[in-house]
Amino acid sequence: MEEKKLDVNSIIGFVLIFGILIFMFYQNKPTPEEVEAQKAQQEQIDAEASEPEVQNEIVTDEKPSLNLNDSTAVANYQSQLGAFGFTTPTEEIITLENDVVVLKISSKGGYIVEAKMKNFVTYDSVPVYLIKDGNSSFGFDFSTTDNRVLNTQDLFFEPSLTNSSGNQVISLKAKAANDKFLEYRYEMKPDDYLVDFTVRSQGLDNIINENKPVTLDWRLKGIRHSKSIEYENRYTRLTYNHEDDKLSKLSEGSDDEETEEDIKWISYRQHFFSSILATDEPFKSGVLTSKNLVEEESRTFGFTKEYASTLPIEVKGGGISKDMYWYFGPTDVEVLSQYEDLGLVDSIPFGWGIFGWINRYVFTPFYALISTYFPYGIAIVIMTILVRLAMSPVTYKSYLSQAKMKVLKPEITELGEKYKDNAMKKQQETMKLYGKAGVSPMSGCVPAFLQMPIFYALFMFFPTSFALRQKSFLWADDLSSFDTIYQFPEGFSIPFYGDHISLFPILASVAIFFYMMMTTGQNMPTQPGMPNMKFIMYLMPFMMLFFFNNYASGLSLYYFVSNLITIGIMLVIKNFILDNDKIHAQIQENKKKPKKENKFQRKMREMMEQAESQKKR
Template structure:
């Protein structure tokens, strides 16, 4: 029976079909009138969705403002908080800032209502905000002895800002009297993203009902900072440190929730920036929630995920005292490593197991060293060259195995023809030939397996390396995001590919294609029962083209240069190091030597002989 193979005509047919599909997508793109109508319809949908969002669990703050000019409104406020006479309403904010961080803290609720990075901007040159326009809320919820349930987000605090030795200390007190109050205390140091934060009460042991739980409720919606919201959302995740050293994460692609114990810190990561709450003494438990807000790529949608944490606070002797830290800053290993006592550097997505170890302790410091002397793109190329040279012995082993298989190919073809009607016997004789020649068909796979930790570590390094953020190289504006040489018209997008064309993935795919030609092209067609494997392997570069179009251009640059170097190394090995005649002579010598079977080989031979005998019966 003739084996089916994919000929040139079939390949041309696939290419033509793909071209026709692209042409149809382009021809059927909507007219400007249709785009305008669709945009109007989308605005209506967004407006409806916004109304629904205000009603869900992730409403940040729906508390109405108190009209300070309306005596009845003030009376209503006092009635709401009870007969304990907390601080009279007084609107306003207080600013804490140093040379890297700007915080605005509201009198109402005493929490951060604006957090701005002073030295970073978004992809469209707008300052990076982690908190702004009500996307965050922070409150302590407790009940009183007359069974009223109060939240600090409804209380007004009296601010008192002092400065000493470069430090800024802001004390905010919600008072029932001068010696009875609930206090939020912020302490900001020069050049530091970490703010000391303390919650305490004084004289409220006769007001707070300690038989009911006191909880800290922290919510935040991640603000978009990158040009691709789907790509940013892939690395936007709630991470937490718990149970004395464990590091866990909620799902990055779907809604998720967990209840955990002994939580040391919680990180609301927004790809390259993080909002972190940490404590000196871990929270005994916590209810953590992450809600995915991104359903598809959008050029205008402003939020990635909605996070929520509910944490219990202990009441001792009727009073509250909790020392914490708030971090608003970059997800940068150089910055987070400064806080060793809190282990905040673990919030960076280095990868798991040995892959994360290689990324964190090898590639990250190595690239930092290179980029301190060379431009960022050149540093990637130099690192790629050094990595490939270090892996060249593995490449040599792989190519040597392929050369041996190539030498044996005529003999394998003879066996295939001789035993074409007896698959069992053909397999048995083929393995016997490999054994006599001292060749293992799996030896070419082992080097590839050894390279997997390097492959995965670099796969995690480029998208998460803060050092690459907004660093340009050639036509790429940002090595931590995709490069764009052509932007499709608004409203047009190729499924699984995107609304733009990136050049680095195209170059990487071409390099991968030629690499596959030099490696799999030699051996794959000879594998019995796999007539189309060669085509499937050639399909890989095409798939990589789609996969990498929305990934970091630094990653595509690495794979492009890496495959070029590998091709060069293999050409040197083929033309100047390996000698097929010598390999053939060595194989013939190996055949003459008696081979001692190990237990596994003997067992396999006996099983195959038994199967052959059974077949004859």
């Protein structure tokens, strides 16, 4: 193998390369001005590193903000904005206020930094805030013509407050020049929760890149208002209207995200209060996110959910123009119905399908009418009485079916003994007996099925009715929340039950127990190999006790009164209306009459006879 040696040509090549590198380093040596700039940049980095870390309220994709106390940062920021001619940093807070709501708007970013309800307080008598202490952010991201990205939260707006036809108007302009600006315009009407909000730009076609969409970014963390954060969080949800008035919701119990089209409004609902962004011309698309912040019951944790919406906006003619509305107010059907054109009343959780229809158009106006003449607790009792009286024909049908089954019980027992070794034959003869007597074992289920829409509609009505919020009755301080007769020591809680004892659920469970004793429990059959159905039915009141302990006391009050009334109606039917002897005589007469089978009964009989013959073979 030939040995490789370093020749003279190689040495000359290495010397030339080294000389070229030295020459290049000398030519690229920084000037004294560049040295000073690098030194200032390093001092800024060292100053930022020495500052303590601050955790912001909005934790998702948080954008950096300008520290006005940092002179170097302000100088750099002014230099960046100066390239486009925007206003230099000066910050002030402007207030819009009427009889129902107070909104505070910062000139830095131009968005609402505080929203306070004037006529409502929390469970501990603190004013209700929907926006406070940095729990919300709002801004637009847009690309510049030189491919940089600016966010309006970092711009400083010049405010001017005027009055237009009795309405308060705030115009905030981030100016690149006197005739070049981005404007936010807020218009508040007297005694109104809805605020007109317009965003438009003028003369910024040389700054805004119209080939890329402008993105609206709105974020909010729901502030706790109720004594039970788990209960409040159950009815705290992001709801939105899209695709020609289609209503959808993100999950109320877990993290969720959806991408939708043609979004008309977005509601960040916080149980009894809502923050809503609406528009006449729908957003073409949007990404909506909800993050659940509640892991367990807490007496101190302050937030329920974290919401975020990202909505692209088209740039037309080199500028932005979008008319919108802000709503900060109660989730109250009486208030939201005023904005029929926007359909904001649909953000209230009435329930789905026919259940929601009954809740919205029957129980809500019916209770509103009664509560204008009676105290709110008494109004629940009156409404319950009227509902049960209206349902009494159904109760009568149900009890009549049970009475017929009770009369036939000896004969059914006799058939059971006669055919105890032949289950198929026993079933066949039992059905034949029912047919001759004119009794249907399913007739008792139909009345219960008819009452299901009423049950579910009321189940949604009491926890979400704003009219019940903070209305007291007897020992209950708030009919829209659970009542408490004993509070366990802090840190102690019974699994699935809670950290308190409520009295109304106890009374409702006792009433349900006696109701079941009078009806299903006594007539429930027990078959070999099957679980004890009587035990299961008696267990239900105990389960309801656990379930209702953390629900609205108004709902427990309804079930307590409702079951008492039902028991009373059934006692009247039993003792004064129905006669077991007459029922027995009528059944015997029915047996004598020829019974014509319908197609279904004939098919069932043939199938059972066929199964019996196969078994014999």
